[in-house]
Amino acid sequence: MMFRFLLCFLLGGVCFAAQPNIVLIVSDDQGYPDLGCIGSKPLVTPNLDRLAAEGVRGTSFYVTWPACTPSRGSILTGRYPQRNGLYDMVRNDLVNYGHRYDAEEYAVSPEMTLGLDVREVTVGEMLRKAGYATGCVGKWDMGQARRFLPLQRGFDFFYGHGNNGIDYYTHERYGVASLFRGNVRTEEDRGTYVTEVFRREALYFLNEHAGRKPFFLYLAFNAPHGASSFGEGTKEGEKKLSEGVQAPEKYVAMYRGKVKSEKLARYCGAVTCMDEAIGAVMEAVEKAGQRENTLFVFLSDNGGSGNGGNEPLRGHKSTMWEGGLRVPFIVRWPGGKVPAGKVTDEFMTSLELVPTLLAAAGAQGPEGVKLDGFNLLPVLRGEVKSPRREMFWQRRGDKAARVENWKWVASENGGGLYDLSTDSGEKKDLSGEKPEVVKMVRERFAAWRAEMEASEARGPFRDY
Template structure:
């Protein structure tokens, strides 16, 4: 077993005894849970985390009422694995979903034309039936379970209703909004609204309708509502009014001549000045606002735990090159902090220090035991083996020290490389499978991961690598293998294109989107903004 396993299990057991039932003391009604998950939303893509360009008044309101975590992480730099970890309480090698479902692996990877040295391993293409998911557990304890929005954990037969959700509005196989962010949606689990209806607001209103109907039927029966936005995943769309507002804001703030640099592989955005992306964020924040208003109006705020986070980092390279997460390095699909560090806001009834922050590192496996603990339910320690309850942190107390781990043996569409990672305290070690080298960083002194410290601290490299190797063995992690047909010429040619043509394209796209005359086409709610 790895060094923190037994300690973590003991802590969870003690935590369950000490915390269970406290929240509902004197109240025979179990608390409700609203879990809000954004897609591809970066660590500082919101105002309360430092953005001066994006405006998120409703997320800021949630931060003022609850606790803001500054060192919160997803379990993976892409979506399906981290979503599976939320549902199971397990790290990605344990549940087996190690890449976004639909990504090529094995010899099929060659068809991507990347000419890489390695073939990424095969992975689970759906959430396993034998996993006892969070909604299944809550349903077994009397909760009504509801999802509105993105699922992306398997084809039909492995949809939300197959894994514990009583009601499913909009969750199916797809990982992005096939019809865009305005109706018609091209979603078999979501009826179209009138032309121009916004997807994020629709999902918010569906969640409100569920809560209202649920309250009418049985006030004493608790609910678990999983509001899983497709936003802010590409392709990007917003209204013409939003685009105009944020284009003018970018102009007032001063538009920089250059917006990208090449970091190892692809160009990476250095500026938060994308007016379409900013408008997409606003649409999601507006939807969150109406949900929070409805919770207050119905009096549910007195008995509802609200969690907001994201499934992976913002898209700084690849896809639509949407945002910048500086001072964090990288973004979605990449192995640095920008790929996995997330915003996390938790509001709970009777919050002792509203508006406070917590700097303790936490991760997506922790939500399962935290929700059970808050509800006064017994922990499922054999299921959520990699998570601990965060209730002590919410109460201003501490949790046991532990290491955090990541395993992504794939090539990211956004330039990420096959790697495994450990964070212990302020130290972070990245192990690369292509050439078996390591990078050591101290996040307390170098949050941007700009200067590896391998030479200065060789013993720390050895210590962390031993722990990482033991964890990989314990979890049965699958690793990539060398491709006997590897073509260095093809790889070199592609990387040259990324450093030249793609860089030039993205600089031109950025400037064009900020031009007063720009528009994707005349029919905004039928348009999708994408770039090669």
């Protein structure tokens, strides 16, 4: 035990005296430009802005899928969705047509029977093995059957929901109660805005462990995702009417007259409410005397949707354009471990998160498991350029790749070849002018697909 607290390990020339606490925060459908410090929208996010001012903000950071389930699976495993097996959504599609599930029907539906393959190892398991107290608060989205829930996947503590989304107040998903405390469904907080619930539970976990044992908190908000409830007038068998994002009135009122619609005001209000919850977590860490020894990481799980646009990027959630895949990213680790006030355009992805957290903790990855990323800390400190040269995406028939600064898209929403060094908005298709580049990128994509197919098979979707 003493070794863990007196541990001194070398990372890129910097020596640390103890395992740091780690707070990994993931927002839901928060678009690339949706931070106050960026300045392109009237968003109020003083706490995220402070994290950015006291750390490093990335402007070319990508997730592995343009929607939540596969993206979050990669965040926690460090593996491409096509390698860890969770490469599509775990959700009940009939809700798109106003269908309400009864308990028996829901129990055998995809949302209850599918999840992250139990052979996959999460970063919670890796860090718990290294001596960390591990907590998961918020949106899990990797299966609700007991074998898939966080307490069986490396976490000591869990309060949240296992599916894609919920109503912010009833905590139901289209009529089904969805919050869990540990392994048991609960309705104890029905009626309370769920961001406030997640704030409370995160603070409880921190206060139990801060200063006593290194802790890892995975704080995964459902904000500012649209509410998983039927809009007024939705009829069974017809396309559902969207409820949109829900937010307390005091936050929505801040944006009326500043944005073009009530729905957009609710989106912005949900972001600001989430920002206040993040600020409360930051304050709790500081009150516990753990500021210098706590690594904060923040990102969104995919691009924005219903957020008024992701300009200067093209596209939105569910698309292979930059607006669906490139997300806000912040890292703060005081005391010189990560510089303050730095903005970097280095090519980075969520596949780097697990190797980075393991390096910070002086922990080892699981033996025999292929991780698809690398330790970001030397890159964030400006000591080296990012070693990432390529990244690949596939969502059913939609495909995309980035090789160096070339971005190739082939999807039902259009496609082409784009030079991101001069055209981050993907406005000028160069495929006609650069057929040799298209050929090269397509060959790299095919090689990646072959590697994914050759890896050990994982469910729930792969045929094996």
